[in-house]
Amino acid sequence: MFQNNPLLAQLKQEFAEQKPHVEGIVRAHEKGFGFLDVDNKTNYFIPVAKMKQLCHGDKVSGTIISNNDKESFEPEILIESSLQKFIGKIGFLDRAMVIYPENMPTKFAIRCQVNTEVKQKLTEGDWVVATLQSHPLQKDKQQFLAQVTQFIARSDSIYQLWLKTLARYQLEDNAPQAESLIISESEQQNRQDLTNVSFFTIDNENTEDMDDAIAICQDEMGNYNLMIAIADPTAYILPDSELDNIAKVRNFTTYLPDFNIPMLPKQLADDLCSLKANQKRPAMVCKIHLDKTGQFTADDIHFTSAWIESKAKLCYNNVSNFLENQSDLNFANTEIKTQLKLLADLAKVRINWRQQNALIFKANNDYRFVLDDNRQVQSILKEERGIANNIVEEMMIIANLALTLYLTEKIGTGVFNTHSGFDSKYIEQILKILVDNGISDFDKESLTSFEGYIRLRRLIDNNDFLSTKLRKFQSPADFSITPQPHYGLGFLAYATWTSPIRKYGDMINHRLLKASLKQQPFPAPTNEQLESMADRRKKLRLAERDIAENLYSQYLYDKQEQCFTAEIVDINRGGARVRLTEIGAFAFLPLSMIHNARDEITLNIDEGSIKIKDELILKLADKLSVVIHQVKIENHSIIVKIGENK
Incomplete structure (x- = not known):
């Protein structure tokens, strides 16, 4: 008697409309549950049963369910899946081929489709590119399903890191091929013969693709006659x-x-x-009198197409x-x-x-x-x-x-x-920083002009603090x-x-x-x-x-307690980002590694400073000694703590 009851349907709709609706990004936990992050301060718990319909990074909307004063999120609509075209590792569950997407919880597996010929070549642990075919929140879909579209690397390939990275950014992993390469007849005509000129190259020892060679002489007046040959x-x-x-x-x-x-x-x-x-090589040559x-x-410049012959490869x-x-x-x-x-x-x-x-x-x-x-x-x-x-x-x-x-x-x-210099949306912020550091002869118009930018750069180039502070505002x-x-x-x-x-x-x-x-x-x-x-x-x-991040984390993984010289390149709410100057790696120095009493620390992001009990401890561009505290291989983050001064 309740089937097709319009009154009941209306009551259900009204009840649903009374539930609070939110949208956000799904954050999965390794133990199977998750959270919906609505903003920086608000998130809602997602039970394990509901997480089976979601994956880490999905943008979804739904309702908030209250039960015994506990709130949880119930997903309803998929706004955008984080998995569209993705990289994953092949595995097998109950004889069915699955794919484990990278940067997802380790147990998150998606059944995958692949043609028989390719399937026979794939083994457990191989890396592939796949596209998502269905998502449980999509209409008429009940499960995750993906289609393998590209093979990347075998599980034991020593080039796995490089090949995965190239695939992630849709970059080619091999050189283009050419059957025959000849200079066209028109390109051979009217080339000046400069093979007698003592051109030479300066490059790295192992460089093979050398595209510039130089020759120079000086006249009796001390002027320079420079020739630069370009491949x-x-x-x-x-x-x-x-x-x-x-x-x-x-x-x-x-x-x-x-x-x-x-x-x-x-x-x-x-x-x-x-x-x-x-x-002997074809080249475009620029002759310049300085x-x-x-x-x-x-008037001092002359270009010509030519034949040249480098006389030496220097390092x-x-x-x-x-x-x-x-x-x-x-x-x-x-x-x-x-x-x-x-x-x-x-x-x-x-x-x-x-x-x-x-x-x-x-x-x-x-x-x-x-x-x-x-x-x-x-x-x-x-x-x-x-x-x-x-x-x-x-x-x-x-x-x-x-x-x-x-x-x-x-x-x-x-x-x-x-x-174009500084990003226009930061101009007011830059002007305040300059005033706070005793530079008040700039306004918005001068700071965005070519001449004004150059004047400021010349003024601050020897000021490590201001140079570092303003670098992130560049366009x-x-x-x-x-x-x-x-x-x-x-x-x-x-x-x-x-x-x-x-x-x-x-x-x-x-x-x-x-x-x-x-x-x-x-x-x-x-x-x-x-x-x-x-x-x-x-x-x-x-x-x-x-x-680089992967190789740095690999290199530093077993070097806990090793000391490095570092330079502070940024200060944010969590602490300081530093660069290890001996090797070039970026690392993070958390506030907890600076001082154990958080309420005694004053962090001023605008000033680029960290104080303890109102005493300046660290600021942008400071050099300091740090010690490797922890390396998280899963996200290639390097955590350091303050070491003893060298």
């Missing part, structure tokens, strides 16, 4: 060809610790285009040692030795010019992971920059500024690197098809062309340059391509970060 892959790769379309998608060579995936076929990147010693102070104009450390009179180079070519001294002089002149007319970032150390045969971290080397690094950096900046002038004045478009670097300022470098415009083996944007600029020299039309770059470049660059940085 020319566009001589082999025609626009809109198969290889060009591959490079257009990849945009960059992928550089991960001890694991590189080239943008171009290795035959091109490491051989045919690489400016190897004693090998006065004694390192200055040049558009950073050897060149720096030679120029610092620590050791000699292992060859008798006196001409190159003379050139190195000229380049060192020009680099110093240019650094001084940039200090006066642009901006210079403080040199950061590079860190290199040394891996054993099983790709486990043996050690981490701190590679300090020397004179040779300064030489190459300054010469490439000169070459890029030369191209920037050419693109701006003669073409009007290209791929330009841009940076991200970007690309533009028209000349736009690069605040970070202090240039009104900046385009690159010196790494065409590794960057598709540089290939675009090569083609524009060639077309202009030949007085031929060439399609301008598009904003869509620049968006693709920006997206790929972001993915590459995230992938590199993930690998």
